[in-house]
Amino acid sequence: MNTFEKIAETTEFLKQFNTSKAKIGVVLGSGLGDFVKEIETHHAIAYSDIPHFPVSTVQGHSGKLIFGSVAGTPIIAMAGRFHFYEGYAAEDVVFPIRVLKFLGVETLFLSNAAGGVNTGFKVGDLMIIKDHISFAIKNPLIGKNDERFGPRFPDMSEPYSKQLIKRAKEIARQKNIDVKEGVYFGATGPTFETHAEYKLVHILGGDAVGMSTVQEVIVARHMGMHVFAMSVITDIGIRDDDNVITHEEVLQAAKEAEPKFSTIFRELIASL
Ligand code: HPA
Numbered sequence: 001m002n003t004f005e006k007i008a009e010t011t012e013f014l015k016q017f018n019t020s021k022a023k024i025g026v027v028l029g030s031g032l033g034d035f036v037k038e039i040e041t042h043h044a045i046a047y048s049d050i051p052h053f054p055v056s057t058v059q060g061h062s063g064k065l066i067f068g069s070v071a072g073t074p075i076i077a078m079a080g081r082f083h084f085y086e087g088y089a090a091e092d093v094v095f096p097i098r099v100l101k102f103l104g105v106e107t108l109f110l111s112n113a114a115g116g117v118n119t120g121f122k123v124g125d126l127m128i129i130k131d132h133i134s135f136a137i138k139n140p141l142i143g144k145n146d147e148r149f150g151p152r153f154p155d156m157s158e159p160y161s162k163q164l165i166k167r168a169k170e171i172a173r174q175k176n177i178d179v180k181e182g183v184y185f186g187a188t189g190p191t192f193e194t195h196a197e198y199k200l201v202h203i204l205g206g207d208a209v210g211m212s213t214v215q216e217v218i219v220a221r222h223m224g225m226h227v228f229a230m231s232v233i234t235d236i237g238i239r240d241d242d243n244v245i246t247h248e249e250v251l252q253a254a255k256e257a258e259p260k261f262s263t264i265f266r267e268l269i270a271s272l
Contacts, residue, residue: 003091003098004146006052010095011102013051017043017067018103020074024269025097025105025225027078029112029212031254032232036079038266041068047080054082054092065096071270076100083212085190090140094219098149107164107226107272109265110217113254114210114231115193115245117202117238118182124257126264127180128168129160129229132214133206137186140215141222150222159217164228164268171267177260182207184231186214192245198237208233228268232257 001009019042028035047053047063063080078100082093100108116125145152165181172179185206187193193201193209201209208231220227234253235245 003095004148007095007098007102010050010052010099014045014065014099014103017045018076020067020069021104022067022074022076023104023106024073024075024109024272025078025100025107026075026109026265027081027111027216029081029110029254031113031234031251032111032258032261033079034255034258035111035262035265036066036077038070038262039066039068039075039077040070041066043067053096054088070266073269073272075269076103076105081212081216084138084188084215085211090138090142090215093215094140097216097219098223101220101223101225105225107228108216108220109269110213110227110229111261111265112210112212112229112231113234113250114184114208115198115235115237116208116233117198118180118207119238121180121207121233121236123233123236123253125180125233126177126257126260127182127208127231127233128165129184129213129231130165130181132159132184132186132217133204134186134214134218137188137214140219149219150224154222156221159221159227161226161228164226167271168228168230168264168268171264171271175263175267177263179264180207184213184229185209187211193237195243202238209237230261230264232261
């Protein structure tokens, strides 16, 4: 069975839960699972119960697909995502994103925890992703192109919707939430970066570095979805002092910033 056929089967299975025909998809990153409190859940399906879905293994990711609504707007949320560093093929990492599109999702909201390399950033900051650098990750579109998903050579001039960014900044201003804006540098992980690597990311034009999101954005754009993405800065990579970074600290920082993050996601979804 090829990818297209698998996606068709998975979509067929999930359609029964998508009664409100959601046009918005949400992916909750490390430590940001509390956003589920904003969701009025109609159905929650464990990834392990969904045909052809990979199964999440990382601590802090609960692994279920939620059909529900946020501020009255129907959404489908992924509580837990799949990372390349877990050993999945790039094609598996993006499988659920393609399923969301086939279920009718037109706009995708992505979140993640990331390490800051912009000297103006501090732990707990929110960064709206305005662009990304993808060449340090494996592009999920490598291989034979299936035109039913999108074109062989997709345009990447606006990976993140300028209109949604503008709106998110207005919401942040109204709610008195400080937001940064920057370039997300995609890395494979699972190692955090060395001093030299954080410095390199900074020199190359990155403002933050993380281990997710970019592959998802590439397939979302390939399929013509609009994307909004935001990082929580959970550690600062670009420091001269000892810079030990732990997964626990990343989760803790994300949890603390979560209320600000939730406000922006909720209000932005409500505004659509
Ligand atoms: N590097 C890569 N990924 C991350 C980091 C980091 O410093 N923090 C959270 N995710």
